[in-house]
Amino acid sequence: MKRTHNATGLEVKDVGVQVVLNGWVDSRRDHGGLIFIDLRDRSGLIQVVFSPEVNQDAFHLAEQVRSEYVVAVQGKVSLRPADTENPNLKTGKIEIYVQKMEIMNTAKTPPFYIEDGIDVDENLRLKYRYLDLRRGEMRENLMLRHRVVKTMRDFLDSRGFLEIETPMLTKSSPEGARDYLVPSRVHHGEFFALPQSPQIFKQLLMVAGMEKYFQVARCFRDEDLRADRQPEFTQLDIEMSFIDEEDIMGLMEEMMALIFKVGINRDINIPFPRLSYDEAMKKYGSDAPDLRFGLEIVDLTEIMAQSQFQVFSSAIQAGGVVRAINAKGCASFKRREIDQLGQLAIDYGAKGMAWIVVSEKELKSPITKFLKAQEIEEIMSALDAQPGDLILFAADKQEIVSRVLGFLRMELARRLDLIDKDELNFMWIYDFPLFEYDQEEGRYVAVHHMFTSPRLSDLDRLDNNPEGIKARAYDLVLNGTEIGGGSIRIHQREWQEKVFSLLGMSFEEVRDKFGYMLDAFEYGTPPHGGIAFGIDRLAMIMGGRSSIRDVIAFPKTQSASCPLTNAPSAVSNKQLRELAIKIREK
């Protein structure tokens, strides 16, 4: 019995039609003389009814059916009797009176409920992922993801982009994340790396004259996992020739508007607002700020520069800053809560967290006794402090202060429930620094990546003055999450060599790792640039999920393993011998 319709493809106007449905038994309600089954297929649910008056054989077969059995039913679409309609079902006004049923397969009782909103150990869900994905919400997530990717492909195709694949087995390169390595059987002792991104290949495609490229590209980074980070993830990777920042940002805004319309039927306003990196860090303590709420950070460095309060003034003298955040209406926080925030600040790298509780009559604070009345007044005024407010301070190097107050800002928003879950807050962050100094490595490292072009006006500083050079890079931020980022690239061999050199790479290393790319740049490389979006993160936000795992069919656990297949696993000695690999004892 082959299906004639999908479960939710039927509606009131189909009443009287003979249909065959195939699907799974979602639930069975046996009334003795009458049996109801909710039949589920990919489209959703419909109720089918078994009555001995309609067909004895089908009725008795239905008595034996259990959850998750795979069945085929044949019957007539009928209107439900009055007062038995189910408004919770799309097909709640109709039902199928079954004349014939076939059990296509039986099923063991599943280890968890096949329904939305379950609270089950995630390990179990992943071990039985094929059952987890039967749940409506998970099916919806994958369908949403499909619509998003389909829309991306269609949109880019309509704008003249070519989808081109690049190698998965490629060359390990320095910088960036830890590589996943694949041993070469043919070349003992040598390894491929799985791509962290198709960056160099897409630039070579520009050299090759493809002009407009995209790829839905799997990327691999062997770093620790998070709720929004998997070791393998998917990027929409894009590159174009003969363009500038505005071309890419404008095009991507159009694409985003379409994706959100098709994906979740939301209209978003374009163009997106833009915020410079410096301003984002200063006001929000993050290069991916969440602007769905206020709680701006206020700089007090000037006010405090001459202060007698050593904690503040010595931080400033050491080149640092003093900044604060006004937790509006939080004067009611208990001392224990404030101390808890202070501990969190310390966890994020602060040496401590000063605070002032502003009440009607007085200021409660461990630090006001060190401050002059004039200074306190200026602080209150700068932060627009009113009775009932709580002010939190951080004093340290700028990067630490930003990180700490950026975190406290988010934490306060969560505690005060300031975030509107339905809002979609997009913004571009631009004017990133090209380099930052890495204390541990004792050298500069690229903030974006090492192929990013410096601002043209900063080009001459590549020789001897890298501090403060701005990059032609841009990130797209949605609700405090970086969902994409890109840049205009370097397309001149000479500039690229200077960047490599500034990053501390020797002539030999550059030749070995990137010689092929520099060679390519000598054969007429067009100016080019691009962007890449994290499809998993985008789908996660669009689906309103809190973990990227919910929009990936077969994700890894936090320890980067797969409970379903038990990967990774040991391999045979024969396999190891072929690869000339010996496993060392710990």
Place this chain on the structure above:
RNA sequence: GGAGCCGUGGUGGAGUGGUUACCAUGCCGGCCUGUCAAGCCGGAGGUCGUGGGUUCAAAUCCCAUCGGCUUCGCCA
């Protein structure tokens, strides 16, 4: 590498040293012709993650270890 939370019938939870480990749900059987969280009656189902220790006695206290989740570092 660090921090936090969690691990008890299939599932989710309760159980702070002492009878036969409790509840809900699911599962199995019976009854039941309008349910959709169906209902009523009955039943089965447990190495309390694992290993060690303390104790007359451990799900419970201690140590170690494994696993899951969150997070800092890390993620050009």
